[in-house]
Amino acid sequence: MNKPLQSKSTTGSYLIDPPGLKSWLFTLDHKRIGLMFLVLVSMALALGAFFALLIRTELTLPGPTIVSEPSTYNRLFTLHGAVMIFLFVIPVIPATFGNFALPMMLGARDVAFPRLNLASLYFYVIGLVFFLLVLIFGGIDTGWTFYPPYSTSTVTPVILAVVGAFILGFSSIFTGINFLVTIHTMRPTGMGWFRMPLFLWGLYGTAVIQVLATPVLAITLLLLAAERLLGIGIFDPKMGGDPILFQHFFWFYSHPAVYIMILPAMGVISEVVSVFSRKHIFGYKFIAYSSLAIALLGFLVWGHHMFTSGQSQLVGMIFSALTFTVAIPSAIKVFNWLATMYKGSIGLAPPMCFALNFIFLFGIGGLTGLFLGSLATDIHVHDTSFVVAHFHYTMAGGVLMAFLAGLYYWWPKMTGRMYNLVWGQVSAWMILIGFNLTYFPQFIIGSRGMPRRYYDYTRLLEVNPEFTFYQIISTVGGFTLVGGLVLVAFILLRSLFVGAKAPDNPWGSGTLEWQCNSPAPHENTPAPDDVGDCYDYNDLEFDEQTKGYVMKQ
Amino acid sequence: MISFAGLPLAQSGGFWLPDSATNSPAMDPVFYLILGICSFFFLLVVGLMVFFVVHYRRRPGVVPQKTASHNMLLELTWTFIPLVIVGAIFYQGFTAYIRMQTPPPNCYDLRVSARQWAWQFIYPNGHIDENLHVPVGEPIRLTMTSEDVIHGLWIPALRVKMDIVPGRYTSTWFRADKVGTYNLLCTEYCGDEHSDMLATVEVHTREDYDAWLKDAGNYLKTLPPAEAGKVLYQRRGCFQCHSVDGTAGTGPSFKGIYGETHDMADGTTAVVDDNYIRQSILEPQAKVRSGFQPVMATYQGLVSDDDITALIEYIKTLK
Ligand SMILES: [Cu+2]
Ligand SMILES: [Cu+2]
Numbered sequence: 127m128n129k130p131l132q133s134k135s136t137t138g139s140y141l142i143d144p145p146g147l148k149s150w151l152f153t154l155d156h157k158r159i160g161l162m163f164l165v166l167v168s169m170a171l172a173l174g175a176f177f178a179l180l181i182r183t184e185l186t187l188p189g190p191t192i193v194s195e196p197s198t199y200n201r202l203f204t205l206h207g208a209v210m211i212f213l214f215v216i217p218v219i220p221a222t223f224g225n226f227a228l229p230m231m232l233g234a235r236d237v238a239f240p241r242l243n244l245a246s247l248y249f250y251v252i253g254l255v256f257f258l259l260v261l262i263f264g265g266i267d268t269g270w271t272f273y274p275p276y277s278t279s280t281v282t283p284v285i286l287a288v289v290g291a292f293i294l295g296f297s298s299i300f301t302g303i304n305f306l307v308t309i310h311t312m313r314p315t316g317m318g319w320f321r322m323p324l325f326l327w328g329l330y331g332t333a334v335i336q337v338l339a340t341p342v343l344a345i346t347l348l349l350l351a352a353e354r355l356l357g358i359g360i361f362d363p364k365m366g367g368d369p370i371l372f373q374h375f376f377w378f379y380s381h382p383a384v385y386i387m388i389l390p391a392m393g394v395i396s397e398v399v400s401v402f403s404r405k406h407i408f409g410y411k412f413i414a415y416s417s418l419a420i421a422l423l424g425f426l427v428w429g430h431h432m433f434t435s436g437q438s439q440l441v442g443m444i445f446s447a448l449t450f451t452v453a454i455p456s457a458i459k460v461f462n463w464l465a466t467m468y469k470g471s472i473g474l475a476p477p478m479c480f481a482l483n484f485i486f487l488f489g490i491g492g493l494t495g496l497f498l499g500s501l502a503t504d505i506h507v508h509d510t511s512f513v514v515a516h517f518h519y520t521m522a523g524g525v526l527m528a529f530l531a532g533l534y535y536w537w538p539k540m541t542g543r544m545y546n547l548v549w550g551q552v553s554a555w556m557i558l559i560g561f562n563l564t565y566f567p568q569f570i571i572g573s574r575g576m577p578r579r580y581y582d583y584t585r586l587l588e589v590n591p592e593f594t595f596y597q598i599i600s601t602v603g604g605f606t607l608v609g610g611l612v613l614v615a616f617i618l619l620r621s622l623f624v625g626a627k628a629p630d631n632p633w634g635s636g637t638l639e640w641q642c643n644s645p646a647p648h649e650n651t652p653a654p655d656d657v658g659d660c661y662d663y664n665d666l667e668f669d670e671q672t673k674g675y676v677m678k679q
Numbered sequence: 680m681i682s683f684a685g686l687p688l689a690q691s692g693g694f695w696l697p698d699s700a701t702n703s704p705a706m707d708p709v710f711y712l713i714l715g716i717c718s719f720f721f722l723l724v725v726g727l728m729v730f731f732v733v734h735y736r737r738r739p740g741v742v743p744q745k746t747a748s749h750n751m752l753l754e755l756t757w758t759f760i761p762l763v764i765v766g767a768i769f770y771q772g773f774t775a776y777i778r779m780q781t782p783p784p785n786c787y788d789l790r791v792s793a794r795q796w797a798w799q800f801i802y803p804n805g806h807i808d809e810n811l812h813v814p815v816g817e818p819i820r821l822t823m824t825s826e827d828v829i830h831g832l833w834i835p836a837l838r839v840k841m842d843i844v845p846g847r848y849t850s851t852w853f854r855a856d857k858v859g860t861y862n863l864l865c866t867e868y869c870g871d872e873h874s875d876m877l878a879t880v881e882v883h884t885r886e887d888y889d890a891w892l893k894d895a896g897n898y899l900k901t902l903p904p905a906e907a908g909k910v911l912y913q914r915r916g917c918f919q920c921h922s923v924d925g926t927a928g929t930g931p932s933f934k935g936i937y938g939e940t941h942d943m944a945d946g947t948t949a950v951v952d953d954n955y956i957r958q959s960i961l962e963p964q965a966k967v968r969s970g971f972q973p974v975m976a977t978y979q980g981l982v983s984d985d986d987i988t989a990l991i992e993y994i995k996t997l998k
Contacts, residue, residue, distance in 0.1 A: 196871045196872060196873070196874065200868075200870070200873075267870070269868050273868075275828045276829065276868070276869060276870060279827070279828065363845045363846020363847070364845075364846070368846070368847075369845065369846070403735075404737075404742075405743050407748070408749060408750075409748075409749045409754050410749065434841055434842050435842045435844070436844060436847065436849035439777065439780055442776070446773060447769055450765040450766070450768065451762075453761065453765050454758060454761055454762055454765070457757065458754065458757060460724060465753070467728070467731040467732070467735065469735060469743060469746050471735060471736075471738075471741060472731065472735050472736055472737055473737040474732070485724065485725075486728070496717060496765070496768055497713050497714075497717075499765075499768075500769065500773075501775070502706045502710075502772045502775035502779060503709050503710050503772060505706065505776065505838065505839070505840050506710070508840060510833075510866065570695065573695050573696055574695070574697050574835070575864075577864055578866075578868075579873065580873065581873070582874045583874070585877050586862065586877075589691075589697070663743075
């Protein structure tokens with residue numbers, strides 16, 4: 127357990143100190159930046175979910191349902207994908223909880239480069255504006271993957287979207303640089319690498335990928351823009367270019383990007399599972415190293431998106447083999463979480479409920495990845511709704527669940543309010559059920575013959591009459607899932623007005639950010655000289671009076 | 680609206696995979712192997728999770744029990760067991776893939792040309808058809824290329840999928856063992872009519888196939904030009920963009936256009952006569968009709984003079 131702090135900070139809550147709108151817009155405080163990111167990514171999530179519901183409604187019944195033109199449908203799935211990927215799942219956890227908690231977990235005053243941090247916020251906003259411009263100009267219809275030659279021949283405003291993604295890339299790189307430098311140089315003297323909270327290992331792995339892979343995306347997007355504007359022909363077979371080259375470039379970033387998304391999520395789960403089981407995290411080093419292993423191996427597997435692109439069998443074999451190795455670190459983490467729960471005292475507050483949802487859904491997502499890593503089976507299910515189901519189980523079932531777990535977890539520290547725990551549990555159930563209803567049927571129809579990005583499946587019904595049935599279930603699930611998200615928003619926003627005042631340490635966590643007041647004070651408190659073991663909960667006991675955990679006397 | 684046929688109980692084939700048109704699909708055993716392994720590990724993980732949550736739920740007065748915070752042997756076990764298992768899956772998937780990708784000698788060769796949004800299957804005698812006809816029990820190799828964007832050929836019943844890329848040839852092969860009709864779909868997103876880019880695979884006996892091919896290749900000689908034009912209108916995929924009932928699609932309808940004067944996008948006008956139609960087919964961008972996007976690709980080299988004559992005759996009949 128951490129030694130108690132010498133003195134608590136005397137400054138006021140970061141929410142009101144210093145006051146005024148201007149102090150927010152120009153703030154260098156990582157906590158405020160994290161909070162503003164939270165508002166922004168939540169808006170992006172709402173926008174993406176709105177598109178998702180339109181897509182789901184359209185697919186419920188064969189033939190045109192609410193979208194009368196395929197071109198509209200194609201814009202919807204493109205916008206859904208682009209908004210969710212670039213504006214939500216990539217930035218979500220590092221930009222919100224990473225920004226908010228990382229310096230406090232280190233007992234540092236702020237991140238290493240606070241101005242860069244603010245720039246990353248504004249780059250995000252500019253990227254967001256570009257995406258909104260895309261919307262105003264009618265949307266794009268390339269799919270979020272921008273494959274040429276389609277993306278170079280469509281009449282939709284691809285350049286706007288590409289510039290938006292390019293700028294968002296810089297937002298991501300800035301966050302990555304900041305976290306790398308902060309973790310390297312600003313750990314307190316008593317905190318060696320293996321004393322860091324595991325959330326920081328997750329952020330560290332992510333930061334490595336953000337800094338190394340994002341520039342490749344940036345260059346790829348620039349090339350695409352040049353191709354459209356100047357017709358340089360690098361991806362155009364008519365001019366001797368190669369469209370497959372784009373796919374290599376694109377996935378060289380976008381595969382590691384899935385680990386940008388999932389590593390911080392796994393970090394959140396490591397914290398939550400340990401805290402709510404009142405047990406020391408099991409196998410700290412294996413979890414920490416597995417984050418690094420994922421970050422490094424993740425760079426070597428991009429070709430698994432291209433097994434049917436005509437790449438040679440040898441290349442296919444190598445990528446398939448490497449892909450399977452990435453499965454191992456994830457498996458290690460899951461087993462270590464289970465071992466952490468073993469013989470614990472498991473409390474089912476909302477953060478833990480969502481961590482359990484994560485294990486359930488990410489479990490399915492990870493395991494179904496085996497079908498896609500294996501060459502023979504990938505040939506059959508590639509580009510079908512099986513793949514759609516798989517990556518929603520990992521991205522939404524993984525990242526979104528971890529985001530909600532983290533949101534419920536850090537909410538008291540961020541806002542100073544407690545929310546209704548029972549309703550929080552209800553939202554977890556609703557989301558779990560809605561999620562499985564939405565996506566599980568998509569595995570079945572995918573392997574039975576339903577391609578992805580498909581406006582109308584009427585003509586498939588002769589061979590696959592069962593599709594309508596599964597599509598209806600999926601839509602019902604989709605609305606349940608989004609209903610669950612609305613409930614979460616309602617519960618949390620309501621707490622701002624009627625929630626009880628949050629204790630300093632409501633869950634009994636051992637990491638440093640819980641040792642200050644709730645909401646966190648403006649000035650972070652420095653770490654004690656001897657930072658103990660943050661996963662040792664023996665010295666904490668529940669205090670009925672404050673409804674929070676305090677040091678044993 | 681949802682008939683009983685729509686219920687999953689009525690679905691053909693297995694629960695996960697559609698009926699196979701081959702006797703020994705290489706992919707299916709691997710799929711079921713992985714499914715078994717996945718189910719086992721899912722039940723293990725979620726089973727343990729639920730058991731722990733129930734058994735070790737927080738109760739007043741009950742403190743967590745002290746257990747080791749790491750155990751090298753245990754952790755190495757759950758590193759190596761999954762490693763061995765994924766190694767086995769990799770091997771199975773790889774060997775099946777090699778079997779799926781290695782065509783036997785003496786394949787029957789067909790060529791495929793994909794374009795937005797139509798399939799063209801080119802037979803050894805030069806006949807081009809919008810559907811894929813093959814003889815049963817013989818290995819078929821498809822050599823494919825695209826005229827515009829990337830498409831993907833998927834025949835679920837044969838577990839075959841391969842992207843079709845402009846500027847290069849990709850190929851795949853299969854052997855259909857059961858006479859029948861199967862779906863052939865485009866799986867690489869290719870624009871507006873992606874979900875309409877559907878063809879069928881007709882598996883015939885060898886005699887039926889030969890008879891079909893002889894007939895199919897001969898329609899220009901055996902049919903009157905206007906009817907041959909109608910066949911071409913189908914087989915060359917004009918129907919994907921041009922209707923014959925007056926409704927505008929991606930392109931203008933053919934109904935009643937012959938002899939009309941049309942406005943062009945550049946402000947000029949043109950009379951739809953034989954030469955105009957010929958030019959529209961061979962150089963579609965030369966005169967673009969106003970109100971439409973210039974998305975029609977040229978048919979230069981894909982249609983003969985006789986074909987064009989037949990198409991013109993057909994368009995003339997559409998009053
Ligand atoms: Cu990948
Ligand atoms: Cu397509």
